[in-house]
Amino acid sequence: MIPSLREKCGVFGIFAPGEDAARLTFFGLHALQHRGQESAGIATSDGERLHLYADMGLVAQIFSERRLAGLAGHSAIGHTRYSTTGSSVQVNAQPLLLDGPDGPMAIAHNGNVVNAELLRADLVEHGVEFTTTTDTEVIAQMLAVSPGDSMDERFATVMRRVSGAYCLTILTRDAVYAVRDPLGIRPLCIGRLNGHGYVFASESCALDHLGAEFVREVEPGEVVRIDANGLTSSFPIGRGAGPQKLCLFEYIYFARPDSYLDGERIYPARMRMGAELSREHPVEADIVIGVPDSATAAAIGYAQASGIPYAEGLVKNRYVGRTFIQPDQRLREQGVQLKFNPLREILEGKRVVVVDDSIVRGTTTPRIIAMLRKAGVTEVHMRITSPPIQYPCFYGVDMATRAELIGAHNSVEQIRAHIDADSLGYLSLEGTVLATGVGEGRHCTACFSGQYLSEVPLELDKLVLEGESGRDRHSVPGAPRRIPVRV
8 A cells, every 4th residue: 555665574483381382472473573474373392293374464353262272282383474585475375384304394484585586486396385476485494304313414515505595494393493694684683581481582572471571682694493492592603703793674664663683672773763864954943743653763873973853743543454455446545644644733824854765666755745734844954864765675674676766767866756756865875874772884785786696686576476376276264284295
């Protein structure tokens, strides 16, 4: 309804004897709902069997008390999805369940495998049959058929061949694994639950909701296993192969403001982005407002650094999003009005600094500015807490092709004219990195700089693995989908 940046997924895992793993996973996924709103699923193990339920929709829409009661077990993994490889259909909902070399195995994935098409073609050539159109199944099938007497040996084979971003949670009958790619592009952390269990989550905010104590982040290239003997760690292809390259957009937009990344709380990092932005692009104005919710902290930082009062000028309807009831065409075209409502009493007659996190295609921002002008704003000074997005992301963010990115082919002045702002200022890449508090060389900045971390296709279609089976397949909502391994 409103074009925007969309992250791929949130993943979760838990091993906690004596606890209701499905219920705890439900609450963990609820805390990670912002990372994906297309589908969600939970897989559990009772030590003998794996149980799975996954469906389209939001976490709270999919799981009822009856559904959770049917997912018995003390260990579980969960997933909430936005698709970047494979279309948004029920068969692609995760976790995926398959027959592994050591018995049943479920897998959930956050990221994007840039060489998935080549890997899948190789597997098909060797007789592997696929039932979904996701890169997640490519990883799962590689794990299932790779040689080795242990999971570590199989992980070593897979991690040497897979290129791109991946954070995995994997469930077997007696263990839960967490795996992070060697560059650490997507976040993944570990928590301790009540002294007798462990939790994995894409973001630390999910640990807080469960009362789990943050232990540490999963390191790049690390495989962590939790079972009845506790936590063990390994680095199947070596440790410290290169510097961590956490996605810079996690700080700018994706991560919840109460999460920690690389030891830094997101909220103050976004406030520093706003402060840097005020120094790089000062302007005379009456008030500063943020586009809720991701730009609120940055707007406060801009206001504090500039001395211009902060005000709440836009109220967000937090219940507009991916629901089962879609607006008709007339309302869809007025999507901004469905999502935001301006406070005329605050805005009328004012020169306003509007802080937002990004401009992607340049379709939403003009509507917001038109709405503000209709509310009586006399000047609109747009300030963006990131550099212009000039290149597509191949590592788990569905942001657009390069042809669709307004920053790829237009100057700042041309973009200003297009969105009808009185002025426009972007935070520099140096200022954005400085505000994270992490240091230079620790982030993936490919969407801003074009400096990709691996070989990537010129354009990556998220339906690249789509075939007739994936496009036309229908399955019973929520039904377990067991992936056969035939070689």
